Amino acid sequence: MGSFAMLEARPLTDVVERWPALLVPGYTGSKEDFIAILQTLAQAGRRVFAIDLRGQFESPGPDDPAAYTCAALGADVDVITSLVGDGEPVHLLGHSFGGLVTRETVLDGTAKLASYTLMSSGPGGIVGPRERAGRTMLAELPTLGVERMWSERLEPEALRAGVPDDIIDFLRRRLFANSLTGLLAMGRAVLDAPDRLDELCQTGLATLVLYGERDDGWPPAMQAEMADRLDCDCVVVPGAVHSPAVEAPETTAAALTRFWNAAESAILHR
Template sequence: MLHGYAQANGIRLHYVERGRGPLVILLHGFPDFWYSWRDQIPALAAAGYRVVAPDLRGYNESERPLGVEAYTLDVLAADVAALVLALGAERATVVGHDWGGLVAWHVAMHHPEVVSSLVIMNAPHPLAFRRELKHNWAQKRRSWYIGFFQLPWLPEAMLTMGNRWLLRRVLRRGGPAQNEAELAAYLAAFDGPGAMTAALNYYRALLQLRSRRPVTIQAPTLLIWGLRDRFLLPVLTEGTEAWVPRLERHEEPRARHWVQHDAAASVNARLLAFLSVTATG
């Protein structure tokens, strides 16, 4: 595993890299960093792909700009498009989970020239999410934290007080850290000054999202969904074909939100089968 840095869209992004071949970019979610893909990086590299997993801006070792406006989806998508080019590639398969999935949707819609194929894991299409938040009370209840994260300073205080017990709970109980060693790695990623504020600014910047006409995604797309997700209901996947005509679905009945860990072997097999048909060098 090689660690590197790239200047992309005016900031310095840290990433890990392994393997050679067609480029695959792996985008993590919240509260996460490149380590989110520890179960996928070796498998993809061994199968003949150049795998790059960046820390998204504000996370871990990547640069941490100040201000909510630095974390809008337009800015985040531009980071990824610029990173593809900075890595010396013209196009890549873009894979995203959670917030990384939302960014990946945005890249495919607004920077389609850099996307050869798209893989989304437990992240609804933005229009489907907007639809369900408007009409589905069950999904509204599950998304309560989005409203809470809009508050100034209080979410940071709660997540960091008392030896970060709440952050530890989020990471360990059904979260991405499956043992104490992994928990320590996640906690270390949030040690830097302003780290928690940068991560929460992703949610705060949602209010700055500009309304746009729907953009059809032409890239072949694989949607993987853990059905036991306690944050996002499966109904969020319904109707996705209207915006993504070349859509392939795969459900993991026993997996929770972090499907790439709960069903790593199955997810890797599905991902590799998809890439063997859609990835380009």
């Protein structure tokens, strides 16, 4: 399985009264994508963990494309869930590509889960502008390499968007630390993942679909339809695009805490 980099937040009182949560990032993301919500979530009385997937940032990965399929990464999450839960049910969240990975964990059925959240994710492969950008990147990355991709494409985009210098420096370090094999294999997975919602409907697990009102990954209408198909709770985060935990952390953390607390209460009062 290997080793995985992880962030953990605990209540400031260090009194843990609720079940833990595990947050899984998206493609080219990392555990740091959840920093703005970790401590707020922990203040509800639970331990909250965020990880780098295999091959992402500070989690090493092999030069084997088979290690980066949704199924393989989902199996990693399964094991990590058992470790952080330590016998207790875990609230599992997948952001974007992390949603495609974590649904494999859910469908495997061996993890002890309290609830499941799909954040800015979809029923299958990503669509729209992010799909087009992803296919272009996959076509060019083997030739350009990560450094030229950063200097010629990604860094200029970040500068035009007004991203602060310290964040640009972090994004550069993170991208360069990623496994090239992982970038290519995970990129194909996020583009070509099949729709598995019908299977997910059969799990009976308390599920939340949460997304930004201006999501430019899977369209908001598609995510709303996904929630309807799953017959589950749905939260639209005002002002957010594809990363509600970054763009609207307080609203996102409040919605997650409400959902997690309700899911725990439902299980305990069965």
